[in-house]
Amino acid sequence: MTVLGPADPAGLGAVDAHEHLFLRSPALPGDDFGDVEAMTAEVESVRAAGVDTIVDLTPVGLGRSATGLAAVSRRTGVHVVAATGYHRDAHYPSGHWVYREPASVLEEVLLADLTSGIDERDWQGPLPAPSSHRAGIVKLGASYQRASPAERTRLAAGAAAARRTGAPVAVHCEIGTMGPELLDLLAEDGVPAGRVLLAHLDRNPDPGLHGELAARGAYLLYDTVGRIKYRPDSDLLDLIARMVADGHGDRLLLGTDVGRRSQLRAYGGGPGMAVLGETFVPRLRSRLGLDAADAILRANPQRALTWAAPAS
Numbered sequence: 001m002t003v004l005g006p007a008d009p010a011g012l013g014a015v016d017a018h019e020h021l022f023l024r025s026p027a028l029p030g031d032d033f034g035d036v037e038a039m040t041a042e043v044e045s046v047r048a049a050g051v052d053t054i055v056d057l058t059p060v061g062l063g064r065s066a067t068g069l070a071a072v073s074r075r076t077g078v079h080v081v082a083a084t085g086y087h088r089d090a091h092y093p094s095g096h097w098v099y100r101e102p103a104s105v106l107e108e109v110l111l112a113d114l115t116s117g118i119d120e121r122d123w124q125g126p127l128p129a130p131s132s133h134r135a136g137i138v139k140l141g142a143s144y145q146r147a148s149p150a151e152r153t154r155l156a157a158g159a160a161a162a163r164r165t166g167a168p169v170a171v172h173c174e175i176g177t178m179g180p181e182l183l184d185l186l187a188e189d190g191v192p193a194g195r196v197l198l199a200h201l202d203r204n205p206d207p208g209l210h211g212e213l214a215a216r217g218a219y220l221l222y223d224t225v226g227r228i229k230y231r232p233d234s235d236l237l238d239l240i241a242r243m244v245a246d247g248h249g250d251r252l253l254l255g256t257d258v259g260r261r262s263q264l265r266a267y268g269g270g271p272g273m274a275v276l277g278e279t280f281v282p283r284l285r286s287r288l289g290l291d292a293a294d295a296i297l298r299a300n301p302q303r304a305l306t307w308a309a310p311a312s
Helices: 036-047 066-076 104-114 149-165 180-189 207-215 234-244 275-288 290-305
Strands: 016-020 054-055 079-085 137-142 171-172 195-201 221-223 250-252
Touching: 016 234, 016 250, 016 290, 036 066, 036 207, 054 290, 066 079, 066 171, 066 234, 079 104, 079 149, 104 149, 104 234, 149 171, 149 180, 171 234, 180 195, 207 234, 234 250, 234 275, 250 290, 275 290
Parallel strands: 016 054, 054 079, 079 137, 137 171, 171 195, 195 221, 221 250
Antiparallel strands: none
């Protein structure tokens, strides 16, 4: 499900599985961005670098713009998959409605985004104004090494919405932690590991742990490509090569997750979203070969993003 409607998975092409095209969060003061013209320029560079689809993992209340995403998609020709869902506590200030509402209300908000259309006000009230642009994935989040009670409630609401619609689930794993625990929690709520994308696993580049998660069926989202402050891209290439050699190449996804204004070229920052296609993919193809690299960029995300049958 893209912001412009259902799409044939085989037509998604090469996929950047974690980005943010519009974002505003109290956890990132001064780093928000929401200009359609600027994001059109950024996404045009992504398209020029060989990426055909972007998954925007900005959840509820953090500056989403359904009409903005649709405008960027139309102008650039890049498919955009939008998210609904809820982030970890750090992104919602004390007193925010996500802490007050029961799980049943939190679930209905997500169902509306997935089945009717994303609220043009991003659920900031006073009344929802559904757009014609539906979400295609549920984004959830946990804190470092723990899921707070509030996060656990939101995880349950997101799992219920995914179960009822068949939408996939992406989970923010802070610094690559909580992977096994999050799979357990989601499984308790009826979402099998094969429907889950674990984000930021490359922040904790442990091939043994990753092999266990992949063996359970989860997709491992390596989404800090080009973020040299974390580790050189050569280390990520080594991790991917190890995972492929161990038989887990079909569980890997890639992205850059440039979630700050200062990381976007359109705003004078870097590395920019296009770094995935411009510099990393050529190195990946050189290391793994064309077929193995393209499976990670094309076949895996196309499979991961396809909705399953809703649970009865």
